[in-house]
Amino acid sequence: MDSRSPFACLLVGQPTLRRKIKLGILAALDQRIALRYAMAPMTAAETAGYVKHHLTLAGRSDTLFSDDATALIHQTSRGLPRAVNNIAVQALVAAFGADKTIVDESAARAAVTEVTTE
Numbered sequence: 001m002d003s004r005s006p007f008a009c010l011l012v013g014q015p016t017l018r019r020k021i022k023l024g025i026l027a028a029l030d031q032r033i034a035l036r037y038a039m040a041p042m043t044a045a046e047t048a049g050y051v052k053h054h055l056t057l058a059g060r061s062d063t064l065f066s067d068d069a070t071a072l073i074h075q076t077s078r079g080l081p082r083a084v085n086n087i088a089v090q091a092l093v094a095a096f097g098a099d100k101t102i103v104d105e106s107a108a109r110a111a112v113t114e115v116t117t118e
Contacts, residue, residue: 041079044071050081051088065091069108076112083115090114 011017011033018038021030042050048070055064065073069091077083088103090111095103098110 042074042081042084043079044074047074047077047079047084050084054085054088063102065103065108066105068105069103072105072108072112076116087111087115 011021015038018036020026021033048067051065051070051073055061065088073084073087073091077087087108088111091103091108094110094114095101095107098107100107
C-alpha cells in the first residue's frame with residue numbers, strides 16, 4: 001500500500017473552493033493536497049486581448065469595444081475571465097438597446113450596473 005498511490009484526484013474550482021478547503025473541518029484534505037495552482041487575474045492588456053480574441057472567434061474583425069469600455073470592463077471585473085464575459089455580454093446588449101454600432105463607455109457602465117445590481 002505504501003509503494004503506490006491508490007487514489008489521485010484533481011480539485012478544480014473558483015477561489016471560494018480554496019477558501020473552503022482551508023476551513024478546519026477539511027484540514028485532513030488540505031494536508032493531503034500535494035500541488036496547488038491559482039490563476040492570476042488578467043492585466044488590462046490581457047483583458048483587451050481576451051475580448052478581441054472572443055470577438056474574432058465570433059467572426060468579428062473590426063473594433064466593437066472602445067478602449068474606454070474595455071478599461072471599465074477590466075476595472076470592474078478585476079481581470080477575472082468569467083466576470084469579463086458577463087460584463088462584456090451585457091455591454092453588447094446595452095449597446096444594441098441604445099442602437100449603437102460600438103460598445104462605448106456608457107454602454108459598459110450600463111452593463112456594470114446591470115451585472116453588479118442585486
